[in-house]
Amino acid sequence: MFEHITENYRRLREEIAAVCAASGRAPGEVRLMAVTKTVPPEAVNHAIALGIDLIGENRVQELSEKRPRLNLDGVEVHLIGHLQTNKVRAVVPGVDCIQSVDSMHLAREISAKAEKSGIIQPVLAEVNIGEEERKFGFTLQSVASALEEFASLPGLRVDGLMTVAPFTRNAGKNCANFILLHKIFLDINAKKLDNIYMRTLSMGMSSDFREAIIAGSTLVRVGSALFGQRVVR
Numbered sequence: 001m002f003e004h005i006t007e008n009y010r011r012l013r014e015e016i017a018a019v020c021a022a023s024g025r026a027p028g029e030v031r032l033m034a035v036t037k038t039v040p041p042e043a044v045n046h047a048i049a050l051g052i053d054l055i056g057e058n059r060v061q062e063l064s065e066k067r068p069r070l071n072l073d074g075v076e077v078h079l080i081g082h083l084q085t086n087k088v089r090a091v092v093p094g095v096d097c098i099q100s101v102d103s104m105h106l107a108r109e110i111s112a113k114a115e116k117s118g119i120i121q122p123v124l125a126e127v128n129i130g131e132e133e134r135k136f137g138f139t140l141q142s143v144a145s146a147l148e149e150f151a152s153l154p155g156l157r158v159d160g161l162m163t164v165a166p167f168t169r170n171a172g173k174n175c176a177n178f179i180l181l182h183k184i185f186l187d188i189n190a191k192k193l194d195n196i197y198m199r200t201l202s203m204g205m206s207s208d209f210r211e212a213i214i215a216g217s218t219l220v221r222v223g224s225a226l227f228g229q230r231v232v233r
């Protein structure tokens with residue numbers, strides 16, 4: 001029943017390895033996240049059995065509903081969708097990383113809740129590389145100074161940056177912005193700020209993961225190319 005997932009998974013691993021080889025990177029430098037929004041738990045479990053060890057959900061509610069039916073042994077769970085501040089307590093503690101920290105206000109709320117729970121919450125700062133009005137995130141210009149402020153929040157540990165590139169049929173159009181974000185990622189890393197570890201650059205999805213890997217991504221978030229087209233709800 002899930003043969004298409006098996007086949008897609010095999011092909012994705014091969015393609016990622018091929019793009020890594022072609023761009024002089026070790027295949028182990030790029031993690032593959034399975035994006036599981038709208039995907040039923042049985043299909044997610046199938047992907048986990050194939051070797052997926054990292055899943056991403058967009059919505060707190062959907063994650064809570066599916067979680068009891070997922071085989072999450074040895075699997076990291078990241079939140080990748082916009083998080084409203086009133087939902088912070090539903091995921092802190094509870095997810096291995098919140099990739100979608102898109103405002104200073106949200107960063108403060110997460111830090112406060114983490115402190116209360118006695119944990120340090122790993123996060124990524126989300127950057128809106130296309131400067132799209134509909135999207136959340138810091139601008140390319142503002143992210144470095146925002147992170148200097150994040151550094152002072154005791155409940156957070158910043159592990160890197162995440163971006164959702166503009167939707168386009170021509171993924172080549174996103175190359176320049178991917179390269180720019182990789183440069184900012186390296187520049188921030190070079191500053192050696194407290195609490196800020198630029199280990200993860202989460203960029204690239206089904207349509208543009210090749211371009212993102214070439215530009216320096218360390219984590220690609222793939223949904224439809226693994227599970228098939230999502231049914232719009």
Ligand SMILES: *Cc1c(COP(=O)(O)O)cnc(C)c1O
Nearest residue numbers: 035080205206207221222223224
């Ligand atoms: C849905 C989603 C993805 C995966 O999208 P595909 O194009 O299906 O690979 C990746 N990242 C985020 C933040 C998403 O919401």
